[in-house]
Amino acid sequence: MIRVLIADDQALVRGAMASLLRLERDITVVAEVGSGTEVVEAAERTAPEVALLDVQMPGSDGLTVAAELHRRLPACRVVICTTFARPGYLARAMAAGAAGFVVKDSPPEALVDAVRRVHGGLRVVDPALAAESLTTGSNPLTxxxxxxxxxxxxxxxxxxxxxxxxxxxxxxxxxxxxxxxxxxxxxxxxxxxxxxxxxxx
The missing domain is CATH 1.10.10.10 (Winged helix-like DNA-binding domain superfamily/Winged helix DNA-binding domain)
Incomplete structure (x- = not known):
């Protein structure tokens, strides 16, 4: 079973993602949290193999949390799952050690596929955002x-x-x-x- 933690400040979205993943025979949701400050403690307690993190959450944003998880629980693979398909967020997520970046308006099967693929050691990035990132380039700001x-x-x-x-x-x-x-x-x-x-x- 692939052990998954979900962090999203919107309870309805968090619950929908958990329900979707629980339909899969090879995935189990071991923790659901609503703020960035809860993620690391919950991960240390439940040992997820994949963490789905929203970008904008109270307490600590998903990109900061991704870096912290990568440092403290390197075996836990991070997928950023957000409404905000911004090239800068993608670049920052990858720099923070995230293994995937999925946009919330993707089909449900894309989320399930992302969980399985990053668990298997692959990287997963929304294709449209990846193309836009190549056009936009890297963050020019200091x-x-x-x-x-x-x-x-x-x-x-x-x-x-x-x-x-x-x-x-x-x-x-x-x-x-x-x-x-x-x-x-x-x-x-x-x-x-x-x-x-x-x-x-």
């Missing part, structure tokens, strides 16, 4: 530019952003300018939105 854009998303002033990220106002302006150039945006709000849409933040 870590500091990402920090500044995250802070800018709230609409604060340069002074607010500088205080939030512990940088000088001049440095914040430089990072915003660089991020706008790299995203092709005309405003910092647009740069933040584009970076978010690409999964770069």
């Amino acid at each position: 870590e500091r530019e990402r920090d500044v854009l995250r802070a800018a998303a709230d609409g604060g002033t340069v002074v607010d952003i500088a205080r939030s990220v512990h940088l000088s106002q001049g440095t914040v302006r430089n990072h915003l300018s660089a991020a706008m150039a790299k995203t092709g945006a005309r405003t910092r709000a647009e740069a933040s939105r584009l970076a978010e849409e690409n999964g770069w933040l």
Whole structure:
């Protein structure tokens, strides 16, 4: 039996995935959790072989949790299962050690197939997202530019952003300018939105 952990903050989605997988004779769901902070403890307690993780969850996001699982339970293979088909999320998931990336609007059999394939040592990536990732390229933003854009998303002033990220106002302006150039945006709000849409933040 393939032992599976499911982490998704939407109870209905989490329950539907569990019900779908329990229909398979070779798969058993050993844990269901609703936040990122619960995943590692549940995994250490139940020893899953495959963990299905949503990206956006309370407490800790799925990409951060994927890296933590990869470090602490390397035998557990991670599949990111999300609504957000963003090239940046795919790149970050693979960098975090995930073995698969499935979009939630995929057919149900795609999820079952992904569980079996990653359990067998293969990688599984949504084909349309993989093609888009090749077109989009890698994340052009530095870590500091990402920090500044995250802070800018709230609409604060340069002074607010500088205080939030512990940088000088001049440095914040430089990072915003660089991020706008790299995203092709005309405003910092647009740069933040584009970076978010690409999964770069």
